[in-house]
Amino acid sequence: MTQTITVRDITSPTWTTSPGADATIDCPSEPVFTAPTASDECSTATVNEISDVTTPGSCTGTYVRTKTWEAVDDCGNKSSQVTQTITVRDITDPVITYCPLDIVIECDESEDPANTGQMTATDTCSDPVITYSDKSTPNGCQQIIVRTWRAEDACGNFVTCTQNIIVRDRTAPTFTGCDGIGDVTASDNCSATENITLFYRDNGTTRTWTAIDESGNINTCDQDLSVQASASLVDPVQTNSTLKAEGDILVKAFPNPFEDSVKFLIDIPEAGEGTLDLVNILGQKIQSVHSGKFVKGTNSLEVKLKERQTRMLFYVLNINGKKKSGKLIQSE
Numbered sequence: 183m184t185q186t187i188t189v190r191d192i193t194s195p196t197w198t199t200s201p202g203a204d205a206t207i208d209c210p211s212e213p214v215f216t217a218p219t220a221s222d223e224c225s226t227a228t229v230n231e232i233s234d235v236t237t238p239g240s241c242t243g244t245y246v247r248t249k250t251w252e253a254v255d256d257c258g259n260k261s262s263q264v265t266q267t268i269t270v271r272d273i274t275d276p277v278i279t280y281c282p283l284d285i286v287i288e289c290d291e292s293e294d295p296a297n298t299g300q301m302t303a304t305d306t307c308s309d310p311v312i313t314y315s316d317k318s319t320p321n322g323c324q325q326i327i328v329r330t331w332r333a334e335d336a337c338g339n340f341v342t343c344t345q346n347i348i349v350r351d352r353t354a355p356t357f358t359g360c361d362g363i364g365d366v367t368a369s370d371n372c373s374a375t376e377n378i379t380l381f382y383r384d385n386g387t388t389r390t391w392t393a394i395d396e397s398g399n400i401n402t403c404d405q406d407l408s409v410q411a412s413a414s415l416v417d418p419v420q421t422n423s424t425l426k427a428e429g430d431i432l433v434k435a436f437p438n439p440f441e442d443s444v445k446f447l448i449d450i451p452e453a454g455e456g457t458l459d460l461v462n463i464l465g466q467k468i469q470s471v472h473s474g475k476f477v478k479g480t481n482s483l484e485v486k487l488k489e490r491q492t493r494m495l496f497y498v499l500n501i502n503g504k505k506k507s508g509k510l511i512q513s514e
């Protein structure tokens with residue numbers, strides 16, 4: 183007589199420790215998983231990793247990675263499945279490796295970053311995209327460009343830096359025809375021909391031409407009238423809007439509109455005494471620019487306003503019994 187007792191195992195293994203906790207980490211850190219442990223009443227429990235799935239995030243360098251485990255005993259009984267999920271994100275701004283330095287360029291030079299400098303930056307998760315935007319305040323043919331550089335990673339984190347590009351005109355106009363007969367013309371690297379102030383004064387057999395660009399750079403040339411005795415010298419043609427005939431007083435204010443200081447070039451045929459004042463719209467004197475002697479030829483004066491004028495103002499020049507005035511605008 184026999185008795186058969188079958189000892190079977192129909193019980194699944196149980197988890198003794200959980201997998202690592204779900205977590206969020208910042209790239210470029212790599213996920214580190216902790217597998218769970220299991221035991222079984224009858225035999226050994228083997229923990230198997232049954233999947234390892236990576237889902238790309240919404241931007242480069244980010245993703246979600248999930249591992250799933252299950253435990254199985256020697257009889258093939260399986261436990262419940264457990265998972266650990268690690269999310270990799272990018273919330274870190276790129277790092278600037280170079281912000282272009284402030285630079286002064288001539289107005290006919292290129293403002294392109296190839297000439298004025300290019301920002302560089304790095305990011306731990308993606309290649310940052312470098313862009314810039316310019317805000318410029320023109321002042322005649324001079325201007326200050328405030329260039330805001332921006333490096334942005336694929337997840338929208340960004341960093342900015344600022345570069346000032348000062349565009350100046352430091353080059354005087356040049357002449358054509360000074361060694362010939364007839365009218366001389368002037369051209370400039372920045373000012374259009376019609377914006378160059380061009381005039382002459384005669385002194386015996388010499389005709390001195392003066393050209394002033396919008397930024398106040400002056401050049402002169404002497405034309406020899408004696409060699410033209412046999413040729414008929416034509417009268418100056420009104421090629422330039424501001425051409426002045428001999429004997430006139432010429433006043434040039436620049437820049438106009440101006441910020442806080444304005445420069446005057448006053449050309450007079452004879453030395454004399456006089457005043458140059460700034461007056462408001464009611465004709466009241468705001469500030470004196472100069473009082474006293476003026477030399478024959480070109481007088482250069484500069485004034486800085488003591489206080490900002492919200493309304494239009496004028497300059498008034500009184501010299502040798504003659505009066506000249508003009509409008510000045512102070513920019514915002």
Ligand SMILES: [Ca+2]
Pocket residue numbers: 191192193194195222223224225255259
């Ligand atoms: Ca079992």
Ligand SMILES: [Ca+2]
Pocket residue numbers: 272273274275276305306307308335339
């Ligand atoms: Ca980043």
Ligand SMILES: [Ca+2]
Pocket residue numbers: 351352353354355370371372373395397399
């Ligand atoms: Ca110039």
